[in-house]
Every structure is written in structure tokens, then in C-alpha cells.
Amino acid sequence: MPRFALAAVMGLIVQKYGGSSVSDAAGIKRVAQRVVATQQAGNDVVVVVSAMGDTTDELLDLAAQVSEHPPARELDMLMTAGERISMALLAMAISAQNRIAQSFTGSQAGMITDGIHGKARIIDVDPHRVRTALDKGHIAIVAGFQGMSRSTNEITTMGRGGSDTTAVALAAALDADVCEIYTDVDGVYTADPRVVPSAKKIDRISSEEMLELAASGAKILHLRSVEYARRFGLPIHVRSSFSDHEGTWVLPSPDDKITRSQGVALEQPIISGVAHDRSEGKVTVVGVPDIPGKAAEIFGIIAAAHSNIDMIVQNISTQGSGRTDISFTLPMVEGADALQALKDAQAAVGFEDIIYDDKIGKLSLIGAGMRSHPGVSFKFFKALSDAGVNIDLISTSEIRISVVTRADLLDIAVRAVHKAFDLDGTEEATVYAGTGR
Amino acid sequence: MPRFALAAVMGLIVQKYGGSSVSDAAGIKRVAQRVVATQQAGNDVVVVVSAMGDTTDELLDLAAQVSEHPPARELDMLMTAGERISMALLAMAISAQNRIAQSFTGSQAGMITDGIHGKARIIDVDPHRVRTALDKGHIAIVAGFQGMSRSTNEITTMGRGGSDTTAVALAAALDADVCEIYTDVDGVYTADPRVVPSAKKIDRISSEEMLELAASGAKILHLRSVEYARRFGLPIHVRSSFSDHEGTWVLPSPDDKITRSQGVALEQPIISGVAHDRSEGKVTVVGVPDIPGKAAEIFGIIAAAHSNIDMIVQNISTQGSGRTDISFTLPMVEGADALQALKDAQAAVGFEDIIYDDKIGKLSLIGAGMRSHPGVSFKFFKALSDAGVNIDLISTSEIRISVVTRADLLDIAVRAVHKAFDLDGTEEATVYAGTGR
Missing domain, CATH: 3.40.1160.10 (Acetylglutamate kinase-like)
Structure with missing residues (x-):
């Protein structure tokens, strides 16, 4: 068994x-x-x-x-x-x-x-x-x-x-x-049912994809618990205490991933879901001298302030200026301390300005086999573009694409992507209030 | 020092x-x-x-x-x-x-x-x-x-x-x-100021007398803490967290007792105060066979029910009946369990009936040198009699006389005794609400 x-x-x-x-x-x-x-x-x-x-x-x-x-x-x-x-x-x-x-x-x-x-x-x-x-x-x-x-x-x-x-x-x-x-809630959904009422419950998902979902803002399981379960090969069953329904099985073995969605060809990318996160802010350090070691210096300052950086983007140096901009996101609650630490070091690092934006949202598409299927990125960005959602930052992994958008467009973006990847179910999800610790 | x-x-x-x-x-x-x-x-x-x-x-x-x-x-x-x-x-x-x-x-x-x-x-x-x-x-x-x-x-x-x-x-x-x-409250009083508004704060009291006060229902210090302090020779200072006034010193050394009330001759009895307690009920076991071992049997049953007996009185055997009544008091919260235990053992012990009365009050007069001063008992019982308070049970120790009265007469009794022993002060005591654990 x-x-x-x-x-x-x-x-x-x-x-x-x-x-x-x-x-x-x-x-x-x-x-x-x-x-x-x-x-x-x-x-x-x-x-x-x-x-x-x-x-x-x-x-x-x-x-x-x-x-x-x-x-x-x-x-x-x-x-x-x-x-x-x-x-x-x-x-x-x-x-x-x-x-x-x-x-x-x-x-x-x-x-x-x-x-x-x-x-x-x-x-x-x-x-x-x-x-x-x-x-x-x-x-x-x-x-x-x-x-x-x-x-x-x-x-x-x-x-x-x-x-x-x-x-x-x-x-x-x-x-x-x-x-x-x-x-x-009665399991892990293809998107937050409060944003996408047609979101479907996922019956089985690999620990790996669940990790990306958790890291991308899905609140249902905490990141560290998924990491732990994955390391020890432990199955997690996420379910509702208000019903007896089967919930979502988070399975550590990579072999299970393939059988998860019945009838899908092995070589097809398998999209697990769309996660979103409103808890981050974006810091842009403007006019950083484009010389080796400056990025490390900046991230060292943030680390010393005990802040956890999520996405990082460095733009190419503006022609001839010898300076570049570095943007990154971090938990909003850590924003004030991180900004203060940066300001204190402005003269030493030699950057020109800091811009902080906490009106941002992050959207992530998670699924196996993305990297090897260029069609996924195309469909993803086209869906956002068709919905009129402008993209601010992009970062990707083997099984995830994340973008930062304006906070007020996040719900529209989530629904557009969810629909584009045929994740919409036929029934409305049951959602209860509140979350524990 | x-x-x-x-x-x-x-x-x-x-x-x-x-x-x-x-x-x-x-x-x-x-x-x-x-x-x-x-x-x-x-x-x-x-x-x-x-x-x-x-x-x-x-x-x-x-x-x-x-x-x-x-x-x-x-x-x-x-x-x-x-x-x-x-x-x-x-x-x-x-x-x-x-x-x-x-x-x-x-x-x-x-x-x-x-x-x-x-x-x-x-x-x-x-x-x-x-x-x-x-x-x-x-x-x-x-x-x-x-x-x-x-x-x-x-x-x-x-x-x-x-x-x-x-x-x-x-x-x-x-x-x-x-x-x-x-x-x-700002110290230990000669009586509960809520009952006797003219009660005086006691400046110094021996651990021994404080023990009797605590055992007699004064809620201000718990019995076990006074026992502990007495055993280790530790002074306790009872005072109010709402003021900076000196409170009551509870002193372990018996020598301090004498100097406590200045100007009182050494051989005079020194009355510390009047305590009262409404938390007990009275059990009377009626018609107990007057043969050796029956009292021990009854108290063994109570002890097995984890109940703490306070006062005990056994009346003399009614002439010729060969039976006697045993009365005792115990905490009201333990009354139900104790009664049930007794009823379960009625046939084995052979008593006739049980009467339970929870409308009682206990009043205690505490002070050094009582036993050797017959005048104290006389003054005590006369004060109660003058106030129309009937007495139900009596028990005494070296430094205490306790009586059980009807609950509705307890306040009158406390005031009468307090006045008879010249404990009334000139100022009203300050009382705050609530007690801690």
C-alpha cells in the first residue's frame, strides 16, 4: 500500500x-x-x-x-x-x-x-x-x-x-x-477562490509545485512546512475541518506528479495554479554606480536589517551614464527598516535615490515543464496584455513565472491568467473566513 | 539591623x-x-x-x-x-x-x-x-x-x-x-472593613496570630504562605499596590508580638482581630452508634472524598439511646461530594440521617494570651448574646475562639465582637474591590 x-x-x-x-x-x-x-x-x-x-x-x-x-x-x-x-x-x-x-x-x-x-x-x-x-x-x-x-x-x-x-x-x-x-478551505485551489470564483480544487500536487505556490503567496500552507515535508518524504493532506471531503494531497514523490492530472500527455506542461501576493513592496535603488560589488553591498545592507528579499531585477546601465537601477521586492512589514538601512548607507554606496512602492501585487503561474515549453510564457504574457495589465518586474524558475503589477490590477490579472490556462472549474469554491497560525 | x-x-x-x-x-x-x-x-x-x-x-x-x-x-x-x-x-x-x-x-x-x-x-x-x-x-x-x-x-x-x-x-x-x-487593601485589619467600617489596620502581627486569622477566613493572606514564612523566619509586609502607605508587617519572631501594641501590659491578652468566613457548610450526621471507631470511620470517608474538615463537634450521647450526633464544617464547594460519600456509606456506618446546612457563618476572635484569660471568653459570648446572636458550634485554640452562627446574623456578630474588644478605630478603612489568586 x-x-x-x-x-x-x-x-x-x-x-x-x-x-x-x-x-x-x-x-x-x-x-x-x-x-x-x-x-x-x-x-x-x-x-x-x-x-x-x-x-x-x-x-x-x-x-x-x-x-x-x-x-x-x-x-x-x-x-x-x-x-x-x-x-x-x-x-x-x-x-x-x-x-x-x-x-x-x-x-x-x-x-x-x-x-x-x-x-x-x-x-x-x-x-x-x-x-x-x-x-x-x-x-x-x-x-x-x-x-x-x-x-x-x-x-x-x-x-x-x-x-x-x-x-x-x-x-x-x-x-x-x-x-x-x-x-x-477544503484544499489547495488553482487560484484564490476569493479572487477567482471559478477556481478548482487541486486533488494532488507535488511538494515541489506546492513549494512554489507557497512561496508565491498562496497562504494555505506555510513554505517551511512544505520544505520540511518534501525533505522527509511525508505526504500532506490539506482539508477542511468543516467538512469530510477529500482535500488536496501534497505528495513528495516526483513520480506522482505525472499521474496527477489524468489524461494529460506526459510531455505537456502541467499548470498547477495561479498564486498572488499583496504583502510585498518594491524598492528601487536609483543611480547605483555600475561597478562590480555594488549589488552585493546593497543586498548586504538589506540582509543586515534582517529583511528577506524576494524578486530582484537589475536594469542594464543607461548608455554612458555609468550608473544602473536595482529593483527588488520584500515583505511590506520589513520595508521601513530596510529603507532606513539603505538611507544610512547612501553616501557609502554612492547611489542617487531610493523609490519605494507598496502599491504592487505579485502574480505567479506554477506548473511542471514550463521552461521547456515556450508556449507557456507566450500565453501568459498575452493574457496579461489582453487584460490591459502592465508588467513591472519579471522573474522565473523551472516551474514558475512571476510578475509584479499594480496592486489594483492584480485581481484582473489573476482571473485573466487563470482563464487563459483553462483552469476555470464549473462549480464555485466554498470559502470560509479567517486563517490560523 | x-x-x-x-x-x-x-x-x-x-x-x-x-x-x-x-x-x-x-x-x-x-x-x-x-x-x-x-x-x-x-x-x-x-x-x-x-x-x-x-x-x-x-x-x-x-x-x-x-x-x-x-x-x-x-x-x-x-x-x-x-x-x-x-x-x-x-x-x-x-x-x-x-x-x-x-x-x-x-x-x-x-x-x-x-x-x-x-x-x-x-x-x-x-x-x-x-x-x-x-x-x-x-x-x-x-x-x-x-x-x-x-x-x-x-x-x-x-x-x-x-x-x-x-x-x-x-x-x-x-x-x-x-x-x-x-x-x-492597605494591610490586615482587625475585621473585614466591608463588614466593620471602623476596623483598624494592624501595624504588626505575629505569624502565629496571622495563621489563625488566615485559617479563620481572613482572605488577605493565604494560610500556607503564612505557615511557610513562619517556618523560615521570613517577614511579610502586606500592603496596597494603590498607595505608598506602610501596610501590615507579619513577623515571625514571637518576641515581636509583645511590642506590637505599645503601652499594653505584658500579661494582658492582646486581641488582634475578628475574622469571618461564609464559605463553609455544616454537616450533621444524626444517630451515629456511640461505639468506638465510628467517628474515625466517618472522617475517613470524608478524607477519601478529598474534603477538608474544619470544626468538629460531637454531642454527648442522648441518655439511653446509644447514639450520638456528630457535626462538622467543611468548604461549601466540597459539600456535595462529601454528602454523597457519606450517603453511600450510610448502611455500613449505621447512622440514621444527614443534615446539611449551608446558611451558616463562622466568626473567630484571634489574639495572644486568650486561654489564660477567662475574661476574654466571657466578654466574647456576652457580646454575641447581647446582639441576639445564637451560637451553633464552638471551637477554640490557644489564640482563637471560633463560633458558627446563622449566616444572616454574621455581620451583626462581627460588629458586636469587634466593638466589645475596643478594636474600633476612628477612621474608615479604604477598601478596593476584587481579590487575586
């Missing part, structure tokens, strides 16, 4: 529920029922849970009320209270159904991270307490998003999407058969 | 703030100012903090929504989120005043308890992380009410008043000069 069989899997299942699934007592009870049903079907179950609905925002609001710049260590201490509450309540709700459940903090579940507060990375997973609970026939509930640094003995959090990563890392460490990520 | 000098103490101070002192962002900032001022005066400061205002009730309410009988382990996991939030916020608020503060969970602060969830007892304190923080000149914030069991590796809580006990235990382990308990 292949590990990712779409039929009922019997074995060890790790289920992750986001904040919108456990936003109140009713939600927690509904999740408890699903967990118990999974166990009753003959599986060992480990549940990773995020903080309840608005808890994270409420705690952040309290922090803002007492301090403008809360220390990262204390912010982590504060935020981890959120999962502590939801996991204990979920354990209680399961007990109320006469099953034994034990909740574990990140530290208790052996989620060992580095010491970087607020964006810690997992360096080891030692889930012996979780294993012991399973061996006793108990259901183990684990706090998502949090861990403990072995070097500093401090509580850490993993940043946005951290609970997905907790679930996948635990599943890998426990050699689980599948990691189920429950969310408020 | 005596360790309990009333003048400013320079050295190591442990401060405990209850939930009402940190009920919102403004309260947390006010506490932060006081903590920073204490450090600026030249002291090392360790702060023990309870959960914010209503947090405990909100979490209990959530638990009740998902489960009728939440497992004790998970309840502890849930409740400990409360201090995690308040301590992290307090550390942030202190940082906003440019001091370095580090928060520590009970486990991180080395509060080692037994494994009894919900009412764990401290068995060891190993505050090396707190000490390290102090050595660096940092302010240490410690979560009250919680610890970790060394035998089970589980998170535990210490029950009502647990934060007081955390503070005193930490102060003892760190050899602190004083443990300051901040609350919403």
Missing part, C-alpha cells in the same frame, strides 16, 4: 487545526469529535493545535499597550500562552468523549529550536513523551508554533505558519503515515 | 502582585513603575505575579463549556496560561522603562511541587535561573501559583492563594530580606 493512498489510512496520523477551527468552545468540541472519530477508525492520533481564533491578536494588542518595542523573549513567552489554552481545552473536550488525551507544550513535545525568538527554526525533534502517550492508547495534543532552545533553555516561537511546521516536523519524527492540515 | 526593620529595607525584596493589581494594561504599567522604583532604591527585586483580573474566571468558564469534569492535569495546563500572560506583559512594561526584566514560569523558576494537580504543595525551590538574572542586575518576574512535579514532569498549580505561597517560598529560598504582598 503506498503511504499516500487516498483511501482511509490506518496507522499514525498527525492532524493540525488552525485557529479558525478552534475559535470557540463549539469549534473545539467539533475538532474533538473529528479527532476521536479518527482514533476510532483504528489510528494513533497526534493533534497539533494553534491558538484560538483571535487570541493571538488580543495578546499582541495587550503587548502594544504596555510597550512600544516588547523584547522578543517576552513576546514569545506571551504568545505561547495561546496554544497552552487551546490545547488544554481540546484535551478536556476529548476527555468529555471518554477518550484519554494529554496536551504537551512545544518544549514537552521535544520541539528543539535555535534561540532566535519570534522566528525560531527547528533543529531537533525528540517526541518521546508524545510516543509514550500514544503507546498507552492516548491521544496526544501538541502546541503548535512553539519550541524550546536547547542552547538558551528559552521558550521560542517559529513565526507565521509555525503550527504547520510543528505538525510536519512531528509527523516526520514519529514516522507518521500522513500529516493532515485542517483549515477553513 | 533587624531584618524586619520598618524603615526602608535595602537588599533583596520579593514582591507579589495579585490579579486585581494587574487587571489591565494600566495596572501592569503602574506595577512596573513600583517595581522599577524599588530597584532604583538600591534593591534586587523579584516579582511574583498572578493572572490578570478576570483571566482565571474566563479560562474556567471555557473549560466548563467543553467539559463537565475537566481532567486535573489539563486544568492545570490551562490555568497556568494566565500567569504566563501577566508575567510577560509585566516584563515588557518594565523594559519600556529601560530596565531589563526576565519572566520565568514556575518550572523555570525552580518551583518543584508534588504531583497533585490543582492543589500541589512545594517540595523544593531551586531558583538558580532567578539568581542568575539578579546577578546580572535584571529584574526577575516569576509566575505565581504554578510549579512542576519532579516525579511526573508535569505542570502543577497550587490552588487558591498559591501565588502568595510562591512569593514566600521564593523569598525563603533566595534568603530575601522581606516578602511584600501587594493587594487591594
Whole structure:
């Protein structure tokens, strides 16, 4: 039996529920029922849970009320209270159904991270307490998003999407058969159904393409969790906690990619979907001396400001001027710090000006076999051109084309590309509100 | 310099703030100012903090929504989120005043308890992380009410008043000069100012008398914390977080008792105050066979139901019947379980009936030298009789007389006794709402 069989899997299942699934007592009870049903079907179950609905925002609001710049260590201490509450309540709700459940903090579940507060990375997973609970026939509930640094003995959090990563890392460490990520939509779509109502649910997608989708702004799975699953060969099943429908299987084996869309010839490019992202801003450094080392100097400054650059474009040097422009995109929330760092270094680097634009949107087309099919690019750019969408930056990979457009044209662009590649389905997608952490 | 000098103490101070002192962002900032001022005066400061205002009730309410009988382990996991939030916020608020503060969970602060969830007892304190923080000149914030069991590796809580006990235990382990308990009244009073508006603040009281006050229903300090302080010879300073006034010093040395009320002859009884308690119910086991071992049988049943008996009275056997009645009081919250346990054992024990009365109140007069001054009892019972208060049960100790009366007469009884012993002051006491844990 292949590990990712779409039929009922019997074995060890790790289920992750986001904040919108456990936003109140009713939600927690509904999740408890699903967990118990999974166990009753003959599986060992480990549940990773995020903080309840608005808890994270409420705690952040309290922090803002007492301090403008809360220390990262204390912010982590504060935020981890959120999962502590939801996991204990979920354990209680399961007990109320006469099953034994034990909740574990990140530290208790052996989620060992580095010491970087607020964006810690997992360096080891030692889930012996979780294993012991399973061996006793108990259901183990684990706090998502949090861990403990072995070097500093401090509580850490993993940043946005951290609970997905907790679930996948635990599943890998426990050699689980599948990691189920429950969310408020019933799978991964060919585009965001809020923008493209005719978007289709993807039944199966390779980890590789899912990585590009996640990196391109699809919010449904966090990038790091997909990377982790791919590295450990772990299948992820993304599905809705509000229904029993099959969701989207994210499969690590490249062999599965081919069989994903039935009836498509092997040599045809297979387009997975269209992702978009409104969370980035664009920085253009104008009049950079066109001499070796200047680009490295600029990106060194950005890196020192702990900002993550996404797309980079350098225009050719304007004839005779000896100067060039460098544009790049980065998360909007990091824009202010990055700009300040650049301004501080203006004299040293010798550029002329900085232009910052946060009214941009990024659109990405993801699919296998793009590079070797020139027709894909042509169809892509023609669709945008026909829709009257001007393109600002372009970047490509083996399985992705991304462009930056004006923010107010992004929805039009997404719909145009989605239609051009025949991704439109016949039914409207079901969309629920909210996202977890 | 005596360790309990009333003048400013320079050295190591442990401060405990209850939930009402940190009920919102403004309260947390006010506490932060006081903590920073204490450090600026030249002291090392360790702060023990309870959960914010209503947090405990909100979490209990959530638990009740998902489960009728939440497992004790998970309840502890849930409740400990409360201090995690308040301590992290307090550390942030202190940082906003440019001091370095580090928060520590009970486990991180080395509060080692037994494994009894919900009412764990401290068995060891190993505050090396707190000490390290102090050595660096940092302010240490410690979560009250919680610890970790060394035998089970589980998170535990210490029950009502647990934060007081955390503070005193930490102060003892760190050899602190004083443990300051901040609350919403400005000290210990000769009676509850809400019942007796003319009650006077007590400036100094012995640990022994404070123990009796606490055991008799005075809510201001938890019994266990006073026991702990007495055992380790630690002075406690009970004071208001809303003012800078001196509060009440609870002093461990018996020598201090005599100098407490200036001008009183050494051989005179010294009345400390009047305490009252509405939280108990009275059980009367009617028609118990008057043969040896029956009382032990009954109290064994109550103990097995994990109920704590307070006062016990056994009437003499009614002439010729061969049967007797045994009455006792116990916390009202434990009444239902205790009654059920007794009913289950009715045939085995052979008693005739059980009567339960939860409309009772307990009044206690506390003071040194009572036993050797018959005039005290006379004055006490005459005051009650003059006020028309009938007495139901009586129990006494070396420094206490307690009686049980009808609940609706309790306030009248407290005022009458308070007046009879000349405890009335000239000013009205300042009372604030709410109590912490």
C-alpha cells in the first residue's frame, strides 16, 4: 500500500487545526469529535493545535499597550500562552468523549529550536513523551508554533505558519503515515477562490509545485512546512475541518506528479495554479554606480536589517551614464527598516535615490515543464496584455513565472491568467473566513 | 539591623502582585513603575505575579463549556496560561522603562511541587535561573501559583492563594530580606472593613496570630504562605499596590508580638482581630452508634472524598439511646461530594440521617494570651448574646475562639465582637474591590 493512498489510512496520523477551527468552545468540541472519530477508525492520533481564533491578536494588542518595542523573549513567552489554552481545552473536550488525551507544550513535545525568538527554526525533534502517550492508547495534543532552545533553555516561537511546521516536523519524527492540515478551505485551489470564483480544487500536487505556490503567496500552507515535508518524504493532506471531503494531497514523490492530472500527455506542461501576493513592496535603488560589488553591498545592507528579499531585477546601465537601477521586492512589514538601512548607507554606496512602492501585487503561474515549453510564457504574457495589465518586474524558475503589477490590477490579472490556462472549474469554491497560525 | 526593620529595607525584596493589581494594561504599567522604583532604591527585586483580573474566571468558564469534569492535569495546563500572560506583559512594561526584566514560569523558576494537580504543595525551590538574572542586575518576574512535579514532569498549580505561597517560598529560598504582598487593601485589619467600617489596620502581627486569622477566613493572606514564612523566619509586609502607605508587617519572631501594641501590659491578652468566613457548610450526621471507631470511620470517608474538615463537634450521647450526633464544617464547594460519600456509606456506618446546612457563618476572635484569660471568653459570648446572636458550634485554640452562627446574623456578630474588644478605630478603612489568586 503506498503511504499516500487516498483511501482511509490506518496507522499514525498527525492532524493540525488552525485557529479558525478552534475559535470557540463549539469549534473545539467539533475538532474533538473529528479527532476521536479518527482514533476510532483504528489510528494513533497526534493533534497539533494553534491558538484560538483571535487570541493571538488580543495578546499582541495587550503587548502594544504596555510597550512600544516588547523584547522578543517576552513576546514569545506571551504568545505561547495561546496554544497552552487551546490545547488544554481540546484535551478536556476529548476527555468529555471518554477518550484519554494529554496536551504537551512545544518544549514537552521535544520541539528543539535555535534561540532566535519570534522566528525560531527547528533543529531537533525528540517526541518521546508524545510516543509514550500514544503507546498507552492516548491521544496526544501538541502546541503548535512553539519550541524550546536547547542552547538558551528559552521558550521560542517559529513565526507565521509555525503550527504547520510543528505538525510536519512531528509527523516526520514519529514516522507518521500522513500529516493532515485542517483549515477553513477544503484544499489547495488553482487560484484564490476569493479572487477567482471559478477556481478548482487541486486533488494532488507535488511538494515541489506546492513549494512554489507557497512561496508565491498562496497562504494555505506555510513554505517551511512544505520544505520540511518534501525533505522527509511525508505526504500532506490539506482539508477542511468543516467538512469530510477529500482535500488536496501534497505528495513528495516526483513520480506522482505525472499521474496527477489524468489524461494529460506526459510531455505537456502541467499548470498547477495561479498564486498572488499583496504583502510585498518594491524598492528601487536609483543611480547605483555600475561597478562590480555594488549589488552585493546593497543586498548586504538589506540582509543586515534582517529583511528577506524576494524578486530582484537589475536594469542594464543607461548608455554612458555609468550608473544602473536595482529593483527588488520584500515583505511590506520589513520595508521601513530596510529603507532606513539603505538611507544610512547612501553616501557609502554612492547611489542617487531610493523609490519605494507598496502599491504592487505579485502574480505567479506554477506548473511542471514550463521552461521547456515556450508556449507557456507566450500565453501568459498575452493574457496579461489582453487584460490591459502592465508588467513591472519579471522573474522565473523551472516551474514558475512571476510578475509584479499594480496592486489594483492584480485581481484582473489573476482571473485573466487563470482563464487563459483553462483552469476555470464549473462549480464555485466554498470559502470560509479567517486563517490560523 | 533587624531584618524586619520598618524603615526602608535595602537588599533583596520579593514582591507579589495579585490579579486585581494587574487587571489591565494600566495596572501592569503602574506595577512596573513600583517595581522599577524599588530597584532604583538600591534593591534586587523579584516579582511574583498572578493572572490578570478576570483571566482565571474566563479560562474556567471555557473549560466548563467543553467539559463537565475537566481532567486535573489539563486544568492545570490551562490555568497556568494566565500567569504566563501577566508575567510577560509585566516584563515588557518594565523594559519600556529601560530596565531589563526576565519572566520565568514556575518550572523555570525552580518551583518543584508534588504531583497533585490543582492543589500541589512545594517540595523544593531551586531558583538558580532567578539568581542568575539578579546577578546580572535584571529584574526577575516569576509566575505565581504554578510549579512542576519532579516525579511526573508535569505542570502543577497550587490552588487558591498559591501565588502568595510562591512569593514566600521564593523569598525563603533566595534568603530575601522581606516578602511584600501587594493587594487591594492597605494591610490586615482587625475585621473585614466591608463588614466593620471602623476596623483598624494592624501595624504588626505575629505569624502565629496571622495563621489563625488566615485559617479563620481572613482572605488577605493565604494560610500556607503564612505557615511557610513562619517556618523560615521570613517577614511579610502586606500592603496596597494603590498607595505608598506602610501596610501590615507579619513577623515571625514571637518576641515581636509583645511590642506590637505599645503601652499594653505584658500579661494582658492582646486581641488582634475578628475574622469571618461564609464559605463553609455544616454537616450533621444524626444517630451515629456511640461505639468506638465510628467517628474515625466517618472522617475517613470524608478524607477519601478529598474534603477538608474544619470544626468538629460531637454531642454527648442522648441518655439511653446509644447514639450520638456528630457535626462538622467543611468548604461549601466540597459539600456535595462529601454528602454523597457519606450517603453511600450510610448502611455500613449505621447512622440514621444527614443534615446539611449551608446558611451558616463562622466568626473567630484571634489574639495572644486568650486561654489564660477567662475574661476574654466571657466578654466574647456576652457580646454575641447581647446582639441576639445564637451560637451553633464552638471551637477554640490557644489564640482563637471560633463560633458558627446563622449566616444572616454574621455581620451583626462581627460588629458586636469587634466593638466589645475596643478594636474600633476612628477612621474608615479604604477598601478596593476584587481579590487575586
